[in-house]
Amino acid sequence: MSLLAPTSAVEVLKLLTLRPLKSSPVDVLPSVLLCSCATTFAPIISHMANLSLAECSFPAAFKTAQVLPLLKKPGLDKEQMSSYRPISNLTTISKVIERLVLDRLQPNLLSSPNFSRLQSAYRRGHWWPLLHVMNMVYAAADAKMITVLVGFDISAVFNTINHDVLASRLESQFGVVGTASSWLRSYLRGRQQFVRLARHSSPTTQYDCGVPQGSVLGPLLFTAYDLRVSCWRADRVVQCVIPPVRR
Secondary structure: OOOOOOOOHHHHHHHHHHOOOOOOOOOOOOHHHHHHOHHHHHHHHHHHHHHHHHHOOOOHHHOEEEEEEEEOOOOOOOOOHHHEEEEEEOOHHHHHHHHHHHHHHHHHHHOOOOOOOOOOOOOOOOOHHHHHHHHHHHHHHHOOOEEOOOOOOOOOHHHHOOHHHHHHHHHHHHOOOHHHHHHHHHHHOOEEEEEEEOOEEOOOEEEOOOOOOOOOOHHHHHHHHOHHHHHHHHHHHHHOEEOOOOO
8 A cells, every 4th residue: 555545525524424523622623613514624624634645744733632631530649640541632623634544544454464353452343352252261160270361551552652663564564655654654753742731731742652642543553563462462361271279
């Protein structure tokens, strides 16, 4: 895959009218206005998206995220940073452009033989690994055996992805080259974020690794980057079945 096909006003109009759009605190135009005036904004967004694809450049104005710290649950110590979950907010229009690219990129990745059938995270309707694990546990219980399940907490790995390594894996394993690869590099690089709490905002800082939190493309890119680890995890964890200790 070397080219991201241009879009049309009709395709954008479908995204604005058929998919629910959540409002973002960093939006200049509220999502309600975009949806209610979809026929007016669809040609504009379509033109903007086609310029972005043709020039292999993601708009810099859409690369700044607002991070809102929210308590994980009521009653936690508000003085402890670990009590908060950072929620990243991006503009709605940027997510529409991402959705257009996702509709072009996702079929190529999912149809590749390098994309394992054991990968279920961030894939709609794919529960097979979970069912497989449960079946192994129930089968072991029926055989009067003990099951040991080992899990890995990788909730923060979204922030550790190396952009050059990701681009290399997309090229070598999924054939994403040319202008498609150049656009993705532009999409990932030059990202900024700031923290917003009540009426106060922190200075804007740049981050040079990871996929954008709260983005549309982030989960798919993370899956492509971490595919070998994910497949190992799904394939190996369920084999930890040992006989009970005899006394």
